[in-house]
Amino acid sequence: MANFDQFKKNWLRPFLFYGNNPISLIGGALTTASALVLIGFWVVEFLGHGGSNNPYLGIIFDLILPGLFVLGLVLIPIGILWRRSRLKAAGELPSIYPEIDLGDPVFRHGIEFVVIATFINFVIVGTASYRGVAYMDTPNFCGQACHVMAPEWGAYPVSSHAGVACTECHIAAGIPGFVHAKVNGTKQLLMVVAHDYPRPIMAGDKLPPARTTCLNCHNADKEIGDKLLVETSYGDDEKNSMTRTLVLLHVGGRDQFGHLSGIHGAHLGHIEYISTDSNHQTIPWVGKTNDDGSVTEFVSADAKGPVAGEKHIMDCIDCHNRAAHSFDTPEKALNKDMAEGSPSASLPFVHKQGLVLMKASYTSQQEAASKITAGLESYYRSQYPQIWNGQRAQIDQAAKTLVAIYSRNVFPFMKVTWGTHPNNIGHNDYPGCFRCHDGNHNAKNGKSVTSVTNDCSVCHNLLAVDEPNPKQLADLGMH
Ligand code: HEC
Ligand code: HEC
Ligand code: HEC
Ligand code: HEC
Ligand code: HEC
Structure with a gap:
């Protein structure tokens, strides 16, 4: 008992006395709020109701929330030192620290402030994290937040799996898959930040086996x-x-x-x-x-x-x-689009010219867009003036289609070109x-x-x- 009284007198009372300042109180509220959110998510995850195993969740749970927690912890002593030095400068350091007394309005207001601020912080941090989790599970995040995914993002909306989240095939169900994805996701994020990622990105051996992904939806034995x-x-x-x-x-x-x-x-x-x-x-x-x-x-x-x-x-x-996310050969892509009406087969040699223009090498999609368009126009202007005058709209449309095919399949900045990703x-x-x-x-x-x-x-x-x-x-x- 004596020990505790000593502790109260020499440590707890001065701590609470100096701690009763805005900086420390905000720090305390921040720390408790982020701790509550973290613990909440851990419990949900432990019970298996997380509903998400996105690799980039690490950004929230391993970086942002612990960061806020530590920031709060650091603010507490900063506020204490700040208050102490101010009181000292004013010569107002107490010789004896006030009793801890819930009846004391100053002390009570401090506690009320921390409770209210914790609650507000909790709502803010919790909502932000929840929304972050939901966002990171969308294909938009996987495909767009990071420009190195541009090739796959371009091919994905036109596939039969346009409604299937990237994570369904790229992350094995279960805890090992989750941990593996977390480690990998963080590594990949650092590579992107450091601009040190492979170009092109190849899947290699990195995909989880089909039984942990595809077979969650497909029946291996289905008679087709x-x-x-x-x-x-x-x-x-x-x-x-x-x-x-x-x-x-x-x-x-x-x-x-x-x-x-x-x-x-x-x-x-x-x-x-x-x-x-x-x-x-x-x-x-x-x-x-x-x-x-x-x-x-x-x-x-x-x-x-x-x-x-x-x-x-x-x-x-x-x-x-x-x-x-299937990439086409220029021949297959052009055949498919011509069968749907553009480029119009009524334009002489459009198949041959289209392939020549799409297969040429360009340094960027922008360059390809302007050179493919200019190339097709000048071909008809010089070789088929009558067609150029009579079927201008079809020529424009054909150029647009060729540019679209190119932009879906060739990504010079990622060194993805025709045939980079073989189809088996x-x-x-x-x-x-x-x-x-x-x-x-x-x-x-x-x-x-x-x-x-x-x-x-x-x-x-x-x-x-x-x-x-x-x-x-x-x-x-x-x-
Ligand atoms: C239906 C399952 C499925 C979905 C959904 C899916 N992928 Fe893939 N992904 C694969 C497979 C299978 C490979 C392996 C390709 C190979 O080995 O050639 C792959 C490979 C990749 C690669 C390596 C490069 C490449 O193209 O081979 C990237 C990057 C990629 N996917 C990104 C994405 C992104 C981003 C999304 C969501 C917009 C996504 N994937 C959605 C099945 C999927
Ligand atoms: C979340 C559920 C889901 C997952 C996971 C999934 N698929 Fe599918 N898959 C579908 C649905 C739904 C369709 C039918 C789409 C349609 O017909 O428009 C489909 C269609 C297909 C088709 C036929 C259409 C085509 O593109 O030829 C193949 C093949 C296929 N899936 C293979 C796979 C493979 C391989 C994987 C794993 C890498 C996989 N799927 C993962 C839901 C899924
Ligand atoms: C040996 C190669 C091979 C393997 C392994 C294989 N498939 Fe296929 N699958 C094909 C071929 C070839 C087709 C028909 C061509 C096409 O649809 O593009 C096909 C067609 C399909 C279709 C489309 C049927 C339709 O009606 O359009 C689905 C769905 C499918 N496979 C799912 C699967 C799933 C799931 C697995 C794994 C359990 C699997 N396949 C394993 C070669 C394979
Ligand atoms: C091991 C199986 C297998 C064998 C053996 C095989 N094919 Fe195929 N072939 C396929 C598949 C699968 C496709 C469909 C590809 C797709 O879905 O686009 C195909 C498609 C084709 C096509 C369609 C054109 C195209 O561009 O896809 C032709 C033509 C063809 N095969 C010719 C042959 C000839 C000729 C032989 C014999 C020398 C042969 N194949 C042997 C599996 C085979
Ligand atoms: C990794 C190697 C491998 C690949 C890739 C592969 N197969 Fe096979 N396939 C085999 C083996 C091995 C057998 C069994 C041969 C035997 O029993 O003599 C086989 C058997 C078959 C058979 C049965 C042949 C018979 O005599 O009854 C068909 C049909 C077949 N494959 C189609 C395909 C098609 C279509 C593809 C591509 C979409 C494909 N295979 C890709 C290895 C492969």
Whole structure:
């Protein structure tokens, strides 16, 4: 008891006496308010109701709130020293410090001030943090707050996943994913602040496995059956001749009898591979686990010596790697837009000229926009004056479309150009399926040699290839 009385007399009373000044009181209110908000969020997070695992939440919970907490703590002694030196200068230092007495109006007002200020701070800090959390979970934050995401942000709104938040695919559900994302997010933020980030940004091995992301929404086994792909292409001749390719893809899946078939059925869960580059474009070794548990190893004839390295289990992302932000080849993009009406196929050689202009190299999107537009205009002005005079609106529209295609796909400041981000779904533009199905990955089963097949018909029926008027389309009533 004696000890406590000493403590009260020598420490607590002077502390409260000097602490009763605006700076220290505000400091105290700030510290208690940010502590309350932090504890509140920790409890919510612990109970698993956080609802957010955004990597940049670290900015609020690891930087801003603790910063306010420390700021408040620092303000308290500053106020104390300030009051003490003022009283000292005025010669008013008390020889004995007043008793702690709730009846004392000065002391009571101090406490009331702290309680009210804490409450106000709590509301402000709490609302700001809550809004910050909500904001950081929006694709707007991921895609726009940081200009290095411009390429993905441009491709995202036109994908089938435009309504799926970036975090749904980029951050694994659960606590390890959360911690990993937090550490990574903070690292990436520092890289951006220091202007020291990779250009282009490649996903490499950084994506969480599909079972922690895609499969929260998709069913791995869903029977999809065959899917008809209709591709419209335009030629490089004066008339931009249109042709059609019809591919009936055997996507397959697991049917109602549990039988696996087709492209989906062939891979799920039992194929592993080793790649020699971080973007998984070169795959010298593939292993398939058979029904009896044995593994058939397919090794590329190009591999020199035995292949070693980390084994990856093949999942959705090994084929659907561009599900949410797909970049086109200039040919595919132009064909798609021409099929929708712009550039108009009535402009002579617009397909050929458009490709030349889009494939040229420019230092920025602004430069590309002005040079593509000027290039197309001068082409028609000099080569087809009649068209230039008669179809000016279509030429303007064509230039706009070409610029839009370029701006969605090429980002000179990030060193993202045509083909930087390969799409693994086919085999014509990028290695894709043929990373393994090149007919060159062989297994030695006793005496016979088998290969990962590249028989066209196991994957699709080519109903028509570059035909002007495929009969099948007419049969289906399509044009
Ligand atoms: C449907 C799932 C999905 C969504 C939604 C998604 N991504 Fe991705 N993202 C991926 C996959 C899969 C890759 C890996 C691409 C690869 O390996 O080629 C990737 C790769 C990336 C990369 C690495 C560079 C690149 O283009 O390959 C960046 C940057 C990126 N995403 C940003 C974003 C941003 C920003 C958003 C939200 C606006 C977003 N992503 C939304 C699935 C998604
Ligand atoms: C939050 C839910 C959600 C997540 C996570 C998600 N998807 Fe989807 N996905 C959808 C919805 C909804 C559609 C249908 C969109 C439509 O038809 O317009 C879709 C469509 C697709 C399609 C068909 C359309 C296309 O673009 O070809 C593919 C393929 C696909 N998703 C693959 C993936 C892959 C791979 C991942 C993981 C990297 C993933 N999805 C993650 C909800 C999701
Ligand atoms: C071996 C490559 C491969 C793997 C692995 C794969 N897919 Fe596919 N998937 C395809 C191909 C090829 C298509 C048809 C072409 C297309 O839609 O672009 C397709 C089509 C789809 C579609 C679109 C169906 C439609 O009606 O448009 C969805 C959805 C889909 N896959 C989801 C998944 C999910 C989820 C996984 C992982 C469990 C997965 N796929 C794994 C190759 C693959
Ligand atoms: C990482 C390597 C790899 C990639 C990439 C890959 N596959 Fe396969 N695929 C295999 C292996 C291994 C088999 C099993 C071969 C066997 O059993 O002989 C297989 C089997 C198949 C089969 C069944 C063949 C049969 O004889 O029944 C189809 C269909 C198929 N793949 C389609 C595709 C498509 C479409 C793509 C691209 C979207 C693709 N694969 C990409 C490794 C791969
Ligand atoms: C391992 C599976 C697989 C094999 C084997 C395969 N293809 Fe394909 N092919 C695909 C897939 C998947 C697509 C669809 C790509 C997409 O969705 O855009 C495709 C698309 C095509 C297209 C459409 C045009 C285009 O630009 O996409 C043509 C043409 C084609 N394949 C020709 C062939 C020929 C010829 C062979 C035999 C030498 C062959 N394919 C073997 C999987 C395969």
